Amino acid sequence: MTFKIIKTEKTENGIARLGELETDHGTTQTPFFMPVATKLTVKHISPMEIKEMGGDACISNSYILYLRPGRELIKKAKGIHKFMNFKGVMFTDSGGFQIQRKTIMEEITDEGVKFKDPFSNRTHFLRPEDAMHMQREWGSDVAMCLDHMPAVKGDYDSIAESLKRTYEWAQRCKKVHGGKSIYGKKQMVFGIAQGGLFKDLREQSAKDINSLDFDGNAMGGLALGESSEEMYKAIEWQVPFLDEKKPRYLMGVGSPADLVEAVSRGVDCFDSIYPTQNARHCHLFTNDGMIKLDRGKYREDFGPIDPECDCYVCRNFTRAYLHHLSRSSEWTHHRYLSYHNVYFILQLMKKIRLAISKGEFNEFKKEFLKRFKKNKK
Ligand SMILES: [Zn+2]
Structure with a gap:
């Protein structure tokens, strides 16, 4: 069995699950x-560090790989695991999310997406079948279907139209993918359900995608500017229609509070640039909420970022020192701050798993959120 559920705990919003993929x-x-390895590296962090933090999985980005270094080079390198030397689970997205941004997409039709290469200005066309072939060449463990991602706050009719296309494209993806990468390794495929913020559309899309019997199911088009409450509702609408025996993946979510809330609604898998992006702006996670380390008040603060964090950075450096590095525009501060934020999230997931294993997730959630939300950045 590729995915198995080990333990579950009922919560006020659904069922939290502990499992294995x-x-x-x-x-x-x-x-x-x-953590997101867009260009086959998590920003400022090495694969060795991801492993030492307890990270088993990364996601890379088909669109970026396609532009640079390109399909031929990745094939010569025998896939992305070998090329970046990451000994763990790798997901790749289909590229749809990036391609469908306004500045890049030129046209979307039932056949596929026409988009512009920002490096050369040349036009490319990506069909669902191409997205699958490409991901077989990347050699990821999990490939994502190409979907038509509507604007999260789009109108009803445009989102309904995008769902129809997402469903048709998912069928085409399913048809051409044989379950293996070109290197002979097993490659799973996950479908993506959309639906904006409309209950009936979210439900319909979940039912459609679930009916295609993918290896796992994702919820897309969220964490894009809607409120957390709106996002939690969308998750609650879809989860009951996504096969409970398969992993459920919430794409693009990585804030500590959202992770805990989504797990309590039955989500198993996440990715986001949130930890590294925040680190680059000196926004750091602590158990007592976010802190903004470049503020003057940390200039003479000789404590660690988070006294409860046992990462390398918290064990070795003070807030005052890291504040100094950030004010001096020393690049090492990006490394240290990214290290802490990614470590914090990976540790949080570990604590969540431990809590579910002991049947204490509800208590953990309550305590964690009470402290974390106390201090807004
Ligand atoms: Zn730390």
Whole structure:
């Protein structure tokens, strides 16, 4: 069995699950968070560091890989695991999310998406079948279907139209994917359900995608500017229609509070640039909420970022020192702050898994959120 549920705990919003996802490149316990390795590196962090933090999985980006370094080079390198030397589980997205941004997309039709290469200004066309072939060449453990991602706050009719296309494209993806990468390793495929913020559309899309019997199911088009409450509702609408025996993946979510809330609604898998992006702006996670380390008040603060964090940075450096590095525009502060934020999220997922294993997730959630929300950045 590729995915198995080990333990569950009923919550006020659904069922939190502890499980295991097995791939040809290793096993990861669920729920888990994937740092984003857009260009085949997590920003400022090495694969060795991801592993030492307890990270088993990363996600990379088809669109970026397609532009640079390109399909031929990745094939010569025998896939992305070998190329970046990451010994763990790798997901790749289909590229749809980036391609469908206004500045890049030129046209979307039933056939596929026409988009512009920002490096060369050349036009490319991506069909659902191409997205699948490309991901077989990347050699990821989990490939994502190409979907038509509507604007999260789009009108009803445009979102309904995008769902029809997302469903048709998912069928086409399913048809051409044989379950293996071109390197002979098992490659799972996850479908993506959309639906904006409309209950009936979210439900319909979940039913459609679920009916295609993918290896796992994702919820897309969220964490894009809607409120957390709106996002939690959308998750609650879709989860009951996504096969409970398969992993459920909430794309693009990575804030500590949202992770805990989504797990309590039955989500098993996440990815986001949130930890590294916040680190680059000196916004750091602590158990008592976010802190903004470049503020003057940390100039003479000789405590660690978070006294409860046992990461390398918290064990070795003070807020005052890190504040100094950030004010001096020393690049090392990006490394240290990113390290702490990613570590914090990976540790949070570990604590969540431990809490579910002991049947204490509800208490953990209550305590964690009470402290974390006390201090807004
Ligand atoms: Zn730390």
